[in-house]
Amino acid sequence: MTKIALITGATSGIGEATAYEFAKHGIDLILCGRRLERLQTIQKALERLTDVHILNFDVRDKKATKDAIESLPENFKKIDILINNAGNAHGLDPIDCGSLDDWDAMMDINVKGLLYVSKAIIPQMTERNSGHIINIGSSAGKEVYPKGNVYCASKHAVLAITEGMRIDLNPYGIKVGAINPGLVETEFSQVRFKGDAIANSVYKGFKALQAKDIAEIIYFVVSRPPHVNIADLLVFPTAQANSVTVKKEF
Incomplete structure (x- = not known):
């Protein structure tokens, strides 16, 4: 039977690449995003x-999220796989200089947005006693780096929520896991540095992960046998050892 996957943040980067990867394998798709x-x-x-x-x-927007998911046509209502991918970093400032607007954006998208989407979808999974939720975290959820403060906090929250979900949904046989990439070459830095020239230098001098790399990993995770759940996965490019150690060659 064909599975249905809902992917947030599907208009670019990891979300878009995952849509293409899933489509190759015949998974039906609900693609969510702000850019129509x-x-x-x-x-x-x-x-x-x-x-x-x-x-x-x-x-x-919790109302828009609830309304959108409730509007799904009958043949798309049974969601087997939820990929909570929507997320952003805004700014890279020390805590004393941080922008409240940037902080709000990161907490609202990375944490609250993930919760709003999950809240709208989990009840149908518990009713069926089946489903698979993958939250896209970050290596920033594993460690805190200089000037990462609130972004790191938001991604630590994603991991805590993931663990909480896995415990609470265990009686229903629902798989829950997190995939935590290091440096992935996407629009991410353009958003973080607000289009600043520094964004173009972030991935210079080494081979960063590509969105396709993460999409292939996500498909691997969702295609495991029913008794196998990959609960937590950290992936770096070979050049990266942790958030601040990257071997660059210029």
Whole structure:
């Protein structure tokens, strides 16, 4: 029976790459994001491989999130796989200079948005006693680095929520896990540094992970046998040893 996956943050980066990877393997898709044109472009590209439905909303808006998921047509209502991928970093400032707006954006998207989407989908999984939730964390959820303060806090929260979900949903046979990438070359740094030139230098001098690398890992995780749950996975590019140790060659 064909599975249905809902992916948040599907308009770029890891979310988009995961959509393409899942489509290759015949998984039906619900793609969520704020950029309608991007969603429509990806939908058109993937419809030749699988059935695709798009939802245009912002995970920070709890009513919009609930309404969007409740609006799903009957043939897309049974969600087998939830990929909580939507997330952002904003700024890289010491705690005394941090922007309240940046802090709000990170907590609202990375933590509250993940909770809003999960809250809307988990009840159908518990009712069926089946489902798989993957939360996209970060190596920043494993360690705190200079000027990472609130972003690291948001990703530590993702890991705590993941562990809490796994415990609470265990009686229902629902798989829950986190995938925590290190440096992945996506739009991430453009957002973090607000398009600043420094964003272009983040991935210079070494081979960073690519969104496709993480998408392939996500598919591996969801394709394990029913008795296997990959609960927590940390992945770095070979050049990276931890958040601040990266072997660069110029």
